[in-house]
Each structure stands twice: as C-alpha cells, then as structure tokens.
Amino acid sequence: MLAASHIAELRAAVGPDGLITGESQLQTYECDGLTNFRVLPGAVALPRSTAEVQAVVRVCARHNIPFVSRGAGTGLSGGALPAEGGVVISLARMNRILEVDFVNRYVVVEPGVINAHVTQRVAPNGYFYAPDPSSQSVCTIGGNVAENSGGAHCLKYGFTVTHTLAVEVVLPSGELVTLGSPALDSPGYDLAGVFVGSEGTLGVATKITLRIVKRPEVVQTLLAAFDSPQAAGQTVSDIIAAGMLPSAMEIMDTLAIEAAEAAVHAHYPMCGGLLLIELDGPASEVETLMREVKVISEKNGAAEIRLAQSDEERMLVWKGRKAAFAAVGRISPNYIVQDGVIPRTALPRVLAEIERMAAAVNLRVANVFHAGDGNLHPLVLYDRAIAGQEEVALDLSYRILHLCVDSGGSITGEHGVGKEKQEALGYMFSEPDLATMQLVRCAFDPANIANPDKVFPRTRLCADRPGPYKPHPLETAGVAEIF
Amino acid sequence: MSTSAALTVENAIAQLSAIVGQDCVHSHEELITVSPADTRQIAQVLHFANENGLVVTPAGSGTKQEWGNPVAAHIQLGTERMRSVREHSWQDMTCTVEAGCTWEALQAELQRHGQMVSLDPLWSDRATVGGIVAANDSGTLRLKYGGLRDLIIGMTIVLADGTIAKTGGKVVKNVAGYDLHKLMTGSFGTLGVIAEVNFRLHPLEEHVRTWSATASDAKQFEGPLRALLDSQIVPSSVQIRAKRAQCSLDIRVAAVPECLDKHAFDLDKIFSGFSLHDVEESIWHARQDLCDAGHAVIAKVSVLPGEVCAHIADLQSNAAANGIETYIVAQANGLMTIAFGASSDALIAGIEGLRTKLSASGGSVVVQQLPDALRGRLDVWGCDSNALPLMREIKRRFDPQRILNPGRFVGNI
Numbered sequence: 104m105l106a107a108s109h110i111a112e113l114r115a116a117v118g119p120d121g122l123i124t125g126e127s128q129l130q131t132y133e134c135d136g137l138t139n140f141r142v143l144p145g146a147v148a149l150p151r152s153t154a155e156v157q158a159v160v161r162v163c164a165r166h167n168i169p170f171v172s173r174g175a176g177t178g179l180s181g182g183a184l185p186a187e188g189g190v191v192i193s194l195a196r197m198n199r200i201l202e203v204d205f206v207n208r209y210v211v212v213e214p215g216v217i218n219a220h221v222t223q224r225v226a227p228n229g230y231f232y233a234p235d236p237s238s239q240s241v242c243t244i245g246g247n248v249a250e251n252s253g254g255a256h257c258l259k260y261g262f263t264v265t266h267t268l269a270v271e272v273v274l275p276s277g278e279l280v281t282l283g284s285p286a287l288d289s290p291g292y293d294l295a296g297v298f299v300g301s302e303g304t305l306g307v308a309t310k311i312t313l314r315i316v317k318r319p320e321v322v323q324t325l326l327a328a329f330d331s332p333q334a335a336g337q338t339v340s341d342i343i344a345a346g347m348l349p350s351a352m353e354i355m356d357t358l359a360i361e362a363a364e365a366a367v368h369a370h371y372p373m374c375g376g377l378l379l380i381e382l383d384g385p386a387s388e389v390e391t392l393m394r395e396v397k398v399i400s401e402k403n404g405a406a407e408i409r410l411a412q413s414d415e416e417r418m419l420v421w422k423g424r425k426a427a428f429a430a431v432g433r434i435s436p437n438y439i440v441q442d443g444v445i446p447r448t449a450l451p452r453v454l455a456e457i458e459r460m461a462a463a464v465n466l467r468v469a470n471v472f473h474a475g476d477g478n479l480h481p482l483v484l485y486d487r488a489i490a491g492q493e494e495v496a497l498d499l500s501y502r503i504l505h506l507c508v509d510s511g512g513s514i515t516g517e518h519g520v521g522k523e524k525q526e527a528l529g530y531m532f533s534e535p536d537l538a539t540m541q542l543v544r545c546a547f548d549p550a551n552i553a554n555p556d557k558v559f560p561r562t563r564l565c566a567d568r569p570g571p572y573k574p575h576p577l578e579t580a581g582v583a584e585i586f
Numbered sequence: 587m588s589t590s591a592a593l594t595v596e597n598a599i600a601q602l603s604a605i606v607g608q609d610c611v612h613s614h615e616e617l618i619t620v621s622p623a624d625t626r627q628i629a630q631v632l633h634f635a636n637e638n639g640l641v642v643t644p645a646g647s648g649t650k651q652e653w654g655n656p657v658a659a660h661i662q663l664g665t666e667r668m669r670s671v672r673e674h675s676w677q678d679m680t681c682t683v684e685a686g687c688t689w690e691a692l693q694a695e696l697q698r699h700g701q702m703v704s705l706d707p708l709w710s711d712r713a714t715v716g717g718i719v720a721a722n723d724s725g726t727l728r729l730k731y732g733g734l735r736d737l738i739i740g741m742t743i744v745l746a747d748g749t750i751a752k753t754g755g756k757v758v759k760n761v762a763g764y765d766l767h768k769l770m771t772g773s774f775g776t777l778g779v780i781a782e783v784n785f786r787l788h789p790l791e792e793h794v795r796t797w798s799a800t801a802s803d804a805k806q807f808e809g810p811l812r813a814l815l816d817s818q819i820v821p822s823s824v825q826i827r828a829k830r831a832q833c834s835l836d837i838r839v840a841a842v843p844e845c846l847d848k849h850a851f852d853l854d855k856i857f858s859g860f861s862l863h864d865v866e867e868s869i870w871h872a873r874q875d876l877c878d879a880g881h882a883v884i885a886k887v888s889v890l891p892g893e894v895c896a897h898i899a900d901l902q903s904n905a906a907a908n909g910i911e912t913y914i915v916a917q918a919n920g921l922m923t924i925a926f927g928a929s930s931d932a933l934i935a936g937i938e939g940l941r942t943k944l945s946a947s948g949g950s951v952v953v954q955q956l957p958d959a960l961r962g963r964l965d966v967w968g969c970d971s972n973a974l975p976l977m978r979e980i981k982r983r984f985d986p987q988r989i990l991n992p993g994r995f996v997g998n999i
Contacts, residue, residue, distance in 0.1 A: 206892035284948030290969040296768030346789035539751035
C-alpha cells in the first residue's frame, strides 16, 4: 500500500488524470505477457513527458518506493510485473515520433511508440526499422529497449541494441542522462550498450534514437519440407557453411505445423520438419543464392520445395509461423512457452534429447524456432485437468533450459530473464559473474528501486519454475500474436 | 614503490615471480613488467596489486598506449603469453580467443575455414585482441558489419580485486544478464583486464572489387555518396581520403561473382560525372598509413554520416586558410581520422572549435596522438557527457582503489 501522502505527491507529479489508484483499474497492470505472476501495484503513473517521468521517479527515490516501467505489457518473462506496493510507470502516453532524419538514417522516438509504427513512418521513403518481434503491432520501443528484443529477422539485421544509437534515461535518482549519440563512438563507456537489455533495472528510457535501414530490393521466401527437424537443421547449417546469411531461417516440427494449419490455414506441407528461409537484397544476388539454397535443401532430402509466388503468399507463410505458438492452444489444453538458445550445431542432438525427455514423462513438446541463430521455443503441452501433469510439465520445461546451458547456450534469446528465469540465470552464470553485473546495477541504482527483485537470482536456494502459458488478453482478442 | 611503504621493488618482483614465474617478470627503473600465462594468473597479479595499491596498466603489443592520458604505472601487465585461439566453432561461426593473440594470427586461424571477424583494425600484424577491444578500434568494414559492440558475444574479464567474471556467452542471440562486454569494449583498461573474447564470425569476402574516384572538393561527393548508400549496392567499405585540394572516394563491394558486374554498372551510373576506376586493395590501409606518417597530431573525429563530405570540405578550407597541413581519411559511417602536420596554439583552438561545432549533433573529437609539449594544454577526450558522474561511479564500483589505468580515460577516470 502506498501512503496517502505519497499518492498525493505522485498526483502532483503527473496531474490528476495521470495517476491510477482505483483497484479495478490497477488490475489492468497486475501482469504482463507472463500471466501466471500477478501483483497489484500501489499506483500507476501515466506521464506525458520526460519531466513528468523525472518527477515520478523523484517521488519514488525520495521515499524509497519501488517502480516498474511498462510499455504495452507484452513481455513474456514478467519483466513488467509490478513490485508489491510500488508504482508502475506506464509510458503509453509518450508515443510521439520526435524526429526522422533520412540523410543520417535515424529516428528519435518516445518509449511508448509502437514498434511497427516506426517502420510505417519511414516506409514511404524506402526504409524500415529492422527488429521485428512477433508482437511488433502492439509492443513498444521502450519495452524493446528494455528486453533487447529480436525477432525472426535478427539473424541478418541484429537486435534492438544493434539499432540503438542513443537513449535518454531517467536514472533511479531522477537525474536525466543521455547515453550514446547519433554519431558513433561518443567518448566514454558504452552505457547505451549496457542499458539496452537491462530489463528496466537501470532506469527509464524516455527518448530513443534508432537506426533505420534501407529496404531491400527483393525478398524471397522458400518453404522446404523434410522428414525431421534434424534434417531441416542440417540444411540450416549447410546454408550458413556455404557463406550465406539469409534474413530469416525458421523451423517448425509436425506438432507446430498441425497447430498453425488449424489456426490460419497457411497451406504448409505436412512433414516432420518444415524449414522457412527468407533471403533479401539486390534481385540478382537473391536469385543466385536462392538457387543455391534449393540445391542444399534437395541434398538434405527435402521432399517438397516451394517458393512463395507473391507478397500475399509470403505474408501467409509468415502469418502461419507467427501464429504457430498461440495456435498450439488448439491441440493442447495448456502449454508452457520456453525460450532457450543453443549453438546451431547442437540442434540435432538437443532436439533428440528434448524428445527423449518428453517421452520419458509422457508429454509432447512442439518445436518452433529461429534456427539460424539457435533460438529454440519449445512448447511443452499438457493438461492441467490431469492431476500432477502441470508439475511434470513445469519440471520438463525447466530441464530443457538447463539442457540449453549445458549445450553451451543461453536461458533466453529474446524473452528476457524478468521474474520467470531469475534462478535459471544463476544456473548460467556463476556467483562472481552475477556479482560483477551487480556492480553496474548498484552504480545506476544504489537504492535498488528500479524494477527490484527481477533478473538476478534471489537469495533463496530453491529453483524458480517457469509458468504455464495463459493467453495474453491482446492475444485472446486477436489483436496480436505474442511470440 | 611509493604507494606501499612496506613493499620494495625487489619484494614485489619476488612476489610476482612466485605467481607467473621468474622469467616472466622484468623491471626497468620503477616499472615492473609481468606476463601472466592465463586468466588465473592475471587474477593473482591484480589481487596482489590491489592489496598493495600498485597501479597496473594492461598492455598488448603497445600499439595504442599513447591514446588517452598518460598513466604512471607500477606494473605493466602484458598479455603476450596469452596468444591462443582457444576455440573456433566454425559451423557455429563463433570463436574464443585469448587477449594477447594478434589480430593477424586470429584471422589466419579463422581463414582456414573461410571465416573472419569482420573488423579491420589498425596495425593488425601487431595489435592484440585485448588492446583492440579495450580501445574499441574499428576500420572500414564497420560500415557493413558494425563495430566491436556488434561482433563480441562474450568475454572473460578480471576485475581489479582479482575477481574472474564471464559475460555473455558463445551464442549470438542471448539476452541473459547485463552485457558487461559492451561496458568493457572501449573502456581503455580502466574497469578490468580483458582475458578472453568470444566473437561472432562472418564468411570471408571472397569476390571483392574496389573502385576509386577523385575530385577537388569533398562536397562534389556528397550527392553520389548519398545515392550509393541509398542504392541496392551494399558496400563493405567506403572511405574518403583528402589532402590539400584533392579528394578520393573509395568503394569496396563484395558479392557473388554473378552480381559484381551489375554493381559495377550501377556504380558507374551513380558516379557518372567522375572517372571511376579499379584500384588495389591496399588503398584500404589509408588510415594506418596516415597514422604511421609521423604527423604531429592525430584525432579521431565522429560526425553524423550525412555530414562527412561537408565537414571534410570545411576542414580543408580551414587548413588552407591557417596554413596547417591537414590529412583526412574518413569512413562513410562518420568516423574520421585526421592528421595535422604541425601543432600550434591555432591548432588547439581549432580542435576546441571543432568540438563545439560538433557537439550540437552528438559528434566528438578525441585526440589520439599529441606531442608531449601539448599534453596538459588540451583535454584529449573532450567528453562533455552528462553521464560522466555515472561513468565515474561505475569506475568507483569496479576499481575502488583506482589501480587500473587511473586517469587515462574520459574525465580522468
């Protein structure tokens, strides 16, 4: 509970229409995309400007009140979960594109700008904003910066950090700093690089300078059907070994194909492992390389190879891919989403191991993944109505993460650590590694009020469990795919 | 040994010898050079130095030791015994390399599988991985592949107190924990010693062509350069070389052989008013040649990419007016290396004026080479960031005793 005097100070900071304190309204903010963790915040502030964000943060700093900044709340690791009795700072009203500079190829945006709106703004001039998380129609740049969001096309184009030139940040003390610059290599530590992906634990981004990229001349999308995800995975390795860098390479297994077909009728070939390869660039180059991709696919036993013949067909292929995860709800009453990374070469072995682990506990795991960069999204299917099955599923999903780390990978490629994987971070990094990260955190936030109790393992020894998947309200409403 | 009354140089040498072996400790006047064999030995050396308040300066081959403010060190920690490429997972296109490995040796190893770290730093025959990363050096390939921030996926570092910490990992896509490797890149050895670095790799550029065009004024390149960067050609490198009243613009394109002719055709159209001709790849050593030419003052200047030509033209006309020989090698991404033939009060005023002019658009001037006589009269970093107090706080947390390169970095960090 926030004291009445604190609420009065917050109200003074953002004005009477900028503060939510009523319980029913607060419930809207009690979780993000990881819906099984819920905490009612003490208040939600809706600042309209950097100055108002500073004013709110200063109230928090003065009284040691924890705060959590929040964009659209589509994050999948509980990063925007409110702190008990704390303040949520919603950046939804700070949604202006402030500057577009085509000569120097950057845009300056407020944190509440929706990812897809950046591309929409610059597309008429032949540019796009490259990071494309599947929630891009609703997720915000501020949230993308917090999570260092990726997307299917980051194989070629990189992540949010690749495209972030500068960030204006309200520090947890309320001070305002600018990290980075639109010109490269500004003197000093690369604090913009450190801030991106810090999951709201180092301050609140209030203005972001993003690189924009020239749109490629052509984009071609190929579907190749294999007997198994392993054969599809080998094809991915061979394409990379041939020196090519496709803009995206995605694999779906039978279960995921079934689910996607049921949901959006993407006309995928039914097979054990479906590989989706997208190449973009100058027309002559794409055509030459696509021929090579086809040869490699055939060599690896592709039963069917299909090139999308129109933009509509291409969109349908992607719609199926992006809907695949949510569509799994059609073939299983409940499921858990995971996000792990492995070295590409470990793919066949890890997939076989996941299959073995699932069979051993009589569960099914659907696999959809960004194969080019080894980012797996195993979906553990189960039925909560069967006594004890949820616990078994949770345990399996947790062991899959360990398998990723043991294979030389990571516990998260794009969803972040947040609330969900705090303990798993302790499996991936040793105590000295984590203590060194804490040095950075303490320099930014000595009072530990910015998104506290997130990212880093808590002192208790018991392991965290990832939660079962419950649809996000936006997803239920058909507004956006979340993955 | 002035900082610790109880410790003599002989005593320190004895203790350091016990860590790294007698043959790997040397002393010259008051400076002790120590060469650890591995990360654990780096940790022991730093722990010893930290306990005794001894100032440490990490060093690779020393090619960039002049950059930044001078440091009066007790110990120079050399990485020359840590030269191995520990792992090259060529199918995953990643590698792990020790800090003391020279850039050329690393690339030679990666080349065996047709791969590279897509960065062309200065003095690659001598410069080490650790030094290049600590100084955040980058060359012409940055236009296409990005800088070290985009190429480093993990690191092993040793803090001032001897803590060994890993950051990132060996996979390209990874958002677990803070990216401390980004903090370490370009931190000039002030936060810790880089022991190992994990890179993401790219395929070697097999089919490459380089073209060049000349003009009397860089402004003549402005339109064609913009058209080039807006075209479907994705050049690996674009640089402008300027000296006196002559400018050259160089373009390197790598593509499948079937497409190179098409790119050549398109380039001819873009540069229709110029005589575009093939040139040797050695043209891409221009920045290094400039640094090696014995000029009095060398600065790294960063401007917005769209303003490169205009700034070069301004600098050239200022040089002509002031009689200061000015040589420029600029990348299309806005990073320029500028050499001044003579140092003078006018030059100092000129650099400060340029800083003021560039600061509005986020640009900067960092002086990398300066005659001793001028040190102290000019802030080599010119950092006016409002994040400087935060940077100082990070330094304080990482190195409370200020034993790692104290004073070398921005704001005397």
